[in-house]
Amino acid sequence: MTATRTLKAPFKGDHVGSFLRPQRLKEARQLKANGEISAEQLRKIEDEEIIKLVEKQKEAGLQAITDGEFRRAWWHFDFLENLVGVEGYESETGIQFNGVKTNSHSIRVVGKVDFDGHPMLQDYMFLHSIAGDQHVAKMTIPSPNMIFHRANIDRGVYENNEALLEDLTRAYKKAIRAFYDAGCRYLQIDDTSWAAFFSEQGEKQIRDRGQEPAVLRKLYTRAINESIADRPDDMVITMHICRGNFRSTYTSAGSYDAVSETIFSELDVDGLFLEYDDERSGGFEPLRYVNRSSLQIVLGLITSKFGELEDKDAIKKRIAEAAEYVSLDQLCLSPQCGFASTEEGNILTEEDQWKKIRHVVDISREVWGE
Numbered sequence: 001m002t003a004t005r006t007l008k009a010p011f012k013g014d015h016v017g018s019f020l021r022p023q024r025l026k027e028a029r030q031l032k033a034n035g036e037i038s039a040e041q042l043r044k045i046e047d048e049e050i051i052k053l054v055e056k057q058k059e060a061g062l063q064a065i066t067d068g069e070f071r072r073a074w075w076h077f078d079f080l081e082n083l084v085g086v087e088g089y090e091s092e093t094g095i096q097f098n099g100v101k102t103n104s105h106s107i108r109v110v111g112k113v114d115f116d117g118h119p120m121l122q123d124y125m126f127l128h129s130i131a132g133d134q135h136v137a138k139m140t141i142p143s144p145n146m147i148f149h150r151a152n153i154d155r156g157v158y159e160n161n162e163a164l165l166e167d168l169t170r171a172y173k174k175a176i177r178a179f180y181d182a183g184c185r186y187l188q189i190d191d192t193s194w195a196a197f198f199s200e201q202g203e204k205q206i207r208d209r210g211q212e213p214a215v216l217r218k219l220y221t222r223a224i225n226e227s228i229a230d231r232p233d234d235m236v237i238t239m240h241i242c243r244g245n246f247r248s249t250y251t252s253a254g255s256y257d258a259v260s261e262t263i264f265s266e267l268d269v270d271g272l273f274l275e276y277d278d279e280r281s282g283g284f285e286p287l288r289y290v291n292r293s294s295l296q297i298v299l300g301l302i303t304s305k306f307g308e309l310e311d312k313d314a315i316k317k318r319i320a321e322a323a324e325y326v327s328l329d330q331l332c333l334s335p336q337c338g339f340a341s342t343e344e345g346n347i348l349t350e351e352d353q354w355k356k357i358r359h360v361v362d363i364s365r366e367v368w369g370e
Contacts, residue, residue, distance in 0.1 A: 009136055009186045009236045010271040010296050010332050011063045013364030016240050016304070017140040017188060018075060018338030019068035020345045020353050025049045029073075029343070046071050047126065054130050060354055061361035064138040064186060067127045068340075071120075075190055075341040076142035076150070077107055082118050083171055085111035086151065108152035113167045115174035121182050128183040139184045143191035143239065144172050144223045148216075161219055165226075172227035180235050188238045188273070189228075193220055195243045197259045217262055225268045238271035238298070242337055243281075255282020264289035271296035276318070277303040277336035287325035297326055300336030302360050307352030309359055312366075319367055333364045 028045040031037045050067045057065050072078040081088035091106035124139045131137035147153075147168055148161055158164040179187060196202040196213075203213045228237050241256075241263065256263060256274070263272065264286065275281050276299050287297065299322055301315050315333070322331055339346055339353050348356075364370070 009064060009138070010238050010273070010298050010334075011364075012332050012368040012370050013061065013361040014064050014273075014298055014332055014334045015062060015066075015357060015360065016190075016273055016300070016335060016338040017066040017069060017138065018340045019053060019066075019070075020340050020348075020350050021068075021070060021343050022049055022052075022350070025070060026343070043071075050127065051130055054127070056354065057357075058132075058135060060357045061365075062357065063135055065127070065131045065135045066138050066140060067123060069140065069338070071123055073343045074105070075140070075338070076146050077105060079118075079120060079141050080146060080151070081107050082120070084114035084116050085109055085157070085167075086113060086147070106152065107147075107150060108154065109147065109157060109164070110154055111157060113147070113164065113171050115171040115178070118175065118178070121178055124179055124184055125182050136186050137184065138186040138188060139179055140188045140190055140240075141175070141179075143189045143193065144168050144227050145191055145193040145220045148219065148223070149193035149196070165219065165223060169223060169226040173230055176228065176231055176235075176237070180232055185234060186236050186238075188240055189224070189269070190240045190242060191224075192242045194241050194259060194263065198243070198255060199258075203258075217259060221262055221266050225266075228268060236270045238273060238296070239267065239269045240273035240337070241275070242341075243275055256286040257282060260286030260289045264295070265291045270294070271298055271332075273298040273300060273334060275300045275336040276322075277301060277305075281336075284322045284325055287322060290326050290330070293327070293330065295330065296332055297322070297330055298332040298334045300334050302333070302335045302356055304335040304337050304339045304353075304356065305346050305348070307348035307355070309355060312359070312363055315363055316367060328368075333360055333367070335360060 025045060028037065028042050032039065032042040050070050053068045053070065054065055069075060077088055080086050086107055087110055088105060088107050128137040153164065176187065196206055197217060206213050206216060224239065231237055274297065290297065299319060301318055302310055319331060319333065335356055
């Protein structure tokens with residue numbers, strides 16, 4: 001496959017994808033849960049709110065347009081539990097973040113994993129239909145690694161992870177092709193599993209589960225590369241590596257150092273969205289392992305967790321520091337994560353959210369002239 005792409009994505013001023021859910025949408029989802037409105041009525045409200053969101057993204061100067069993940073409760077479970085062989089269930093406890101837990105929900109593998117149609121194909125097609133010719137409709141889906149990282153796997157179905165890998169990557173190949181056929185040319189894979197390698201505590205947790213970090217790194221690398229291996233040349237696939245994002249808090253800390261060679265030299269994605277908004281992320285030194293001039297590095301220097309705007313000159317200085325390791329032409333700017341990885345959203349206002357987006361766009365134009 002050639003490294004040439006027909007798009008400029010990821011864009012110099014880009015974003016991860018999710019946006020704060022408007023109050024009208026939150027109320028509608030609750031009414032649907034209570035049985036007071038139908039699925040069709042909810043979808044009509046979602047359509048209307050997504051149309052408004054798309055216009056706001058355009059007004060803010062973004063080139064990549066998403067649906068804000070407005071139809072989802074979770075950034076990952078909604079997609080994964082609609083794969084063949086995977087189901088959602090109410091777990092005993094939620095995911096532990098720094099001082100807070102999510103709602104109790106999880107996924108489990110109960111049969112052979114496959115992709116045979118998916119409700120999010122319709123979601124994407126609606127977004128594509130309203131994005132317009134001057135903007136790119138971007139789809140976000142969770143990484144295949146989130147099955148290994150979060151799912152309860154029935155070992156009567158898959159004796160080990162190696163057995164699951166073949167079916168999982170085949171399913172993702174089908175999914176990628178289906179989104180392409182629906183018009184998608186900019187696909188982002190979101191992944192929190194890599195953050196387990198960023199600290200000694202994370203690696204200890206891996207070993208406590210009876211796994212070896214080095215073996216797991218190879219598995220995760222294969223899962224990504226084999227899933228995207230057959231993508232068409234005019235489809236851009238990026239990956240967002242996240243340390244957790246729920247109610248303005250996080251699950252993991254640590255720099256990219258421990259897996260920098262793997263992430264920057266071995267993954268075959270076209271771009272990497274990286275969290276660099278605070279001291280938890282470490283420095284830019286790991287970028288020295290970037291070994292392809294075609295790999296775009298999207299610096300998440302603007303936090304999506306709090307409303308205060310970063311000093312513009314300080315952000316420009318940090319971009320210049322990163323450019324000591326990677327060509328400035330290979331760098332882009334974005335918030336470090338979405339604004340609402342779950343429907344609860346981070347602790348900032350919608351006004352704050354749009355100020356952040358405009359801040360990204362303004363700085364990117366001043367640095368790169370676009």
